[in-house]
Amino acid sequence: MKALKSLNICYKKNLNDEFSNHVSSFTNNLFEYEHHDELIELINTNEIHFVITKYNSELLKKIRVLNNQIQIIAILDELNHTHLLEGLELQYVKFIQNLDCMNVFIDILKDCVKTLDSNKSNILNLGNDFIYDKYNKSLFKNNSIVLLTKKEILFFDFLIKNHNCSLNYEEINQKIWNGEMTQDSLRSLVKELRKKVYKELIKNVSGTGYRIDIQTNNE
Numbered sequence: 285m286k287a288l289k290s291l292n293i294c295y296k297k298n299l300n301d302e303f304s305n306h307v308s309s310f311t312n313n314l315f316e317y318e319h320h321d322e323l324i325e326l327i328n329t330n331e332i333h334f335v336i337t338k339y340n341s342e343l344l345k346k347i348r349v350l351n352n353q354i355q356i357i358a359i360l361d362e363l364n365h366t367h368l369l370e371g372l373e374l375q376y377v378k379f380i381q382n383l384d385c386m387n388v389f390i391d392i393l394k395d396c397v398k399t400l401d402s403n404k405s406n407i408l409n410l411g412n413d414f415i416y417d418k419y420n421k422s423l424f425k426n427n428s429i430v431l432l433t434k435k436e437i438l439f440f441d442f443l444i445k446n447h448n449c450s451l452n453y454e455e456i457n458q459k460i461w462n463g464e465m466t467q468d469s470l471r472s473l474v475k476e477l478r479k480k481v482y483k484e485l486i487k488n489v490s491g492t493g494y495r496i497d498i499q500t501n502n503e
Contacts, residue, residue, distance in 0.1 A: 289313070291397065294326050295336040299359070300383040306390075307336075320346075327351060333400060334393070339379070341370065348374045355396045359383060365429050368422045375407050378419040395419070408444065408498060412482050416444055423481070435460065436477050443486065443496040452493040 293307065294315040308314060315330065317323040320343050326332060327350050335347055339360035347354055356377045360367065363379050371377040376399070378392055396419070399406050406419045415424045421441050423430040432440065438460050443451065457465040474494065478486055487495050 291333040291400075292331055293334040293336065294323060294330075294332045295334075296323075296338055299336065299338070302386060303383045303389070306386045323347075324350065327354070334396070339367070344370070344374055344377060353400075355400055357392065357396070363420075368417070368420055368429060369424075369427065371420050372407065372415065372417055372422070372424060372427070375405055376419075378406075410481070410485060410496075410498065412485075414481055414485070416440075418444065430480050432477075432480065435473060436480075439473055440477060443494060444498075447496045447498045450489040450492050450495045456493055 289311045290313070291311055292313045292315065293311060294317060295304075295307070297316050297318045315326050315332065317326055320340070323335065323337070323343070324346060327335075327347065332351070332354055334355045334357065336357045337343065337359070339358040344356060344358060347356060352375075354376065356374075358367075358377060358379050360379060360381060363381055367379050371379060376396075378396060380389070380392065383389055399418075406417060408416045408418060410416055413426050414430075415427075416422070417424070418441075421437055423432060423440065439456070442456070442459050453465075453470070456470065457463055461469070474486060474488075485496060487497065489495055
């Protein structure tokens, strides 16, 4: 994985004092901007890997026109379906609702770095017109959002992150149910998920657990 210290990070001035201090502790390659035209100039004159900014739809579109690989972390007050559809269209956009928890933010940044380093998209084609946005944990069919419960999102995302590998019952139990899973609850969850996607996507591995296989062109 590309080291964090090697990345050029551009961020909006006065986002959060704790954020500014924290992010400067793991990289010296920081570019601060105040106005949108300053950001555009920075992108035009430097190799920027990350832009961390307050959400502005037109700004995100301008960034993507200038560079189709820049990872964008967009901060907003409330996330809705319009934002998720926009993230699907633009790619490499992670929406977050605040910067209050630095540990969560750093985990997000590391996930984005992995994608950047691997030169893979955060948008996965799952077949049968289903698409998954790994950054925002959102499932779509024909560009319409498929509504999932919190537990369904946890389970589905766990399978996606470990795609092409079998996850055993104990791993699922600990990750999704914190050790309190029953076989009935797992079967019920899988049954409901399969109704929302398609049966063949979530494979049962006899005597072991479950898996999702994704074609190599998503890798």
